[in-house]
Amino acid sequence: xMEFEGEFESDLxxxxxxxxxxxxxxxxxxxxxxxxxxxxSPHEVTATISVGVGSVKPTFDVEMxxxxxxxxxxxxxxxxxxxxxxxxxAVAEMDLREGDDGGTVAxxxxxxxxxxxxxxxxxRALGSVTDKLVTDFFEDLEATAREGDPAESKxxxxxxxxxxxxx
Amino acid sequence: xxxxxxxYHRPTTVAEAAEVLADREDxxxxxxxxxxxxxxxxxxxxxxxxxxxxxxxxxxxxxxxADGDAVAVGAMTTHRTIERSDxxxxxxxxxxxxxxQIAGPSVRNRGTLGGSVGxxxxxxxxxxxxxxxxxxxxxxxxxxxxxxPVSDYFVAYMFTDLGEDEIIAAAxxxxxxxxxxxxxxxxxxxxxxxxxxxxxxxATAVRVDxxxxxAPVVEEALLALANAADVPLRVEDAEAAxxxxxxxxxxxxxxxxxxxxxxxxxxxxHADREFKEEVAGEYARRSLALSYDRATNGETDxxxxxDE
Ligand SMILES: Cc1cc2nc3c(=O)[nH]c(=O)nc-3n(C[C@H](O)[C@H](O)[C@H](O)COP(=O)(O)OP(=O)(O)OC[C@H]3O[C@@H](n4cnc5c(N)ncnc54)[C@H](O)[C@@H]3O)c2cc1C
Numbered sequence: 156x157m158e159f160e161g162e163f164e165s166d167l168x169x170x171x172x173x174x175x176x177x178x179x180x181x182x183x184x185x186x187x188x189x190x191x192x193x194x195x196s197p198h199e200v201t202a203t204i205s206v207g208v209g210s211v212k213p214t215f216d217v218e219m220x221x222x223x224x225x226x227x228x229x230x231x232x233x234x235x236x237x238x239x240x241x242x243x244x245a246v247a248e249m250d251l252r253e254g255d256d257g258g259t260v261a262x263x264x265x266x267x268x269x270x271x272x273x274x275x276x277x278x279r280a281l282g283s284v285t286d287k288l289v290t291d292f293f294e295d296l297e298a299t300a301r302e303g304d305p306a307e308s309k310x311x312x313x314x315x316x317x318x319x320x321x322x
Numbered sequence: 323x324x325x326x327x328x329x330y331h332r333p334t335t336v337a338e339a340a341e342v343l344a345d346r347e348d349x350x351x352x353x354x355x356x357x358x359x360x361x362x363x364x365x366x367x368x369x370x371x372x373x374x375x376x377x378x379x380x381x382x383x384x385x386x387x388a389d390g391d392a393v394a395v396g397a398m399t400t401h402r403t404i405e406r407s408d409x410x411x412x413x414x415x416x417x418x419x420x421x422x423q424i425a426g427p428s429v430r431n432r433g434t435l436g437g438s439v440g441x442x443x444x445x446x447x448x449x450x451x452x453x454x455x456x457x458x459x460x461x462x463x464x465x466x467x468x469x470x471p472v473s474d475y476f477v478a479y480m481f482t483d484l485g486e487d488e489i490i491a492a493a494x495x496x497x498x499x500x501x502x503x504x505x506x507x508x509x510x511x512x513x514x515x516x517x518x519x520x521x522x523x524x525a526t527a528v529r530v531d532x533x534x535x536x537a538p539v540v541e542e543a544l545l546a547l548a549n550a551a552d553v554p555l556r557v558e559d560a561e562a563a564x565x566x567x568x569x570x571x572x573x574x575x576x577x578x579x580x581x582x583x584x585x586x587x588x589x590x591x592h593a594d595r596e597f598k599e600e601v602a603g604e605y606a607r608r609s610l611a612l613s614y615d616r617a618t619n620g621e622t623d624x625x626x627x628x629d630e
Contacts, residue, residue: 209441209480210350210358210367240368272366276479279588283479283552 156320157278159265159285163293166258167300169227169251175300176230176249177310185295187288190214198313204236208284211272213238221310222318227251233318241271246318263289268320325362331373336380336462336491339373343487344464346371351489353398353437356429381436381491384409394460394494397436402427404435413497414455415616416507416525420447423509426517436490439475442482442553445519448493449476450548451509453556454525457495463488476553499542505529506616510609511548512601514592521593522601523548524581524609528564530617537568538618543610545577550585550602557584560606569614574607581606 165172175181179200183192190203198221205214215236223231231248245267254260265285273281300306331349333339343349350369352358353376361367375381381398384407393413395404404410404421411418424430424447438448439459452459452472459475461468463485472493475483484490500507511523525546530538543561546554559580564573582603589595 207481207486209443210361210369212348212367212369212486240365275366279552280479284481287478287481 157267157269157281159267159282159289161263161286161289163261163263163290164254164258165261165293165297166254166256167297168257169253169259172251172259172261172297172300173227174306174308175296177224177308178306179309181296181299181304181306185292185299187291194309197309197311198316200310206284206288208273208276208280211276213241213271213273215241215243220316221312222246222316223248224310224312226308231312231318233316238271241269241273243267243269243273244320246320248318261293266320323363323365325359326365326368328369329371331371332377333373333375334377334379336378336489339375339378339489340462340464340487342371342373343489346373349373351375351436351440353434353440354400354429354432356425356433357437357441357443375436375489386413386497387494391498392494392496394492395435396492397434397439397490399435401430401433401435405430412502414495414500414507416451416455416509416527417448417495419507420451420509420523420525423447423511423513423520423523425519435493439490439493440482440484442476442480443519444476444479444551444553445523445549446554447509447511447520447523447548449554450523450546451525452493452495453554454527454544454546455495456499456544457493459490460492460494461485461488462491467491469494472554473556479552500527500529504531504533504541504617506613506618508609508612508616510605510612512605520549521590522550522585522587522598522605524602524605526606526609526613528569528610528613528617530614533618538614539566539568540564540614541566543613545581545606545610547581547585547602547606550581550587550598552586552588555584555586557581557606559584560610564610564614569611574611577610578603578607 179194188204188206192202202217215238217236219234235244247265249263252260349371352374381396383396401421457472507527511520513520527544529542546556560577563576582599585599585602587598
């Protein structure tokens, strides 16, 4: 298992950002490497995401379930992705705290099991890339919110769901 | 293991290569095949299409740009050609010095600048050298051309700003900031064995105000480290530590400390984190001192340590 974490600060309020974090159309625009996102149900999306590190360039089919959604404080998702010769399971959690002056401090953690060729890149390489991708994601999402593009919260937690890494 | 099957393409122009890349999903460029071959043989990469750039002659050159304020090195220029280029030796000697220290002759004969920058290994010689030279990459795709400063290109570990369907055409190095008469450059690396990748390398360029003065003042210093972080690492604090005064032992100490501080290396089998941080500082120091020495015709009081 690998663990990644990071923090992002914004001067926009949590409640406003929440709509953007839970709008699949915004996610489709801001999540790096995303080719498409489909809302399957209020608590489930499927997506195709390609992320390449060097000459290792898998395209994943990803299924993501919202396991906890406590507006505007906590969002937790479980995802699994498969690509040719690659797979991952992940649980990602984001805590949104109120920052100074009504802004937001988003703290995220992700635990993941990877297998296949991306596993050979190791924690350090994947951590470095994940960090960059998540930072890009937050920055794009914040810029979208700042420009005042409308967002509609469409994701909610699956009832009785519990996030765990499958064995 | 043998690589997975793929379709092979051999374009003869950059435009044709860009066309093939744009039209095919999962295509990979092939340059000197010194890295890609290993990766594919281990099936870490399994592209459906290989686009061999070896017949694209337009990418193999070292030239002064028409306006005279830059030299450009085409992506398919081999380490060997860079090592032996008189133009580079005169205008940007850091590059030939970086090239001649890459692996052994067989890798140098076939490996290319574009392949090294495309691979983006943080231990690579050119990534650090080009960063220290404030170079710009010229990229080509079916959609047109784009330029990216090297400082924006390396994003994370082996992860770059290069698009799926883009080709590195050349690296362009500005020569105005580095007049040969007042500039010294160095590329120094510590490596456990001649044929392997270095533990840490330092690339530096130093320009002084008057090489014949008693104590020439450092006008500008540029320093980048290889393998000291997930990406090639520019250390501006170390540069600032030696700028605006004649080079002194105290300034070098400050620069070395700044390099150690900035380094965030991954531990390796024969070199743990602490050791690599120390080497980063020490090689920053030596490389700056050597560059200053070269900029000032060697007539200085600052000793350049040469022992390993
Ligand atoms: C034993 C050994 C020791 C080595 N030691 C060192 C060392 O000390 N320092 C160092 O710097 N390097 C070292 N190398 C790496 C060497 O420099 C490689 O040649 C280089 O990194 C890759 O260049 P290549 O032309 O062989 O590219 P390839 O292996 O053909 O390609 C590498 C990657 O770059 C991409 N690529 C190639 N050309 C382009 C382009 N024009 N545009 C976009 N993408 C492109 C390819 O698609 C591929 O993903 C070593 C290699 C070996 C085998």
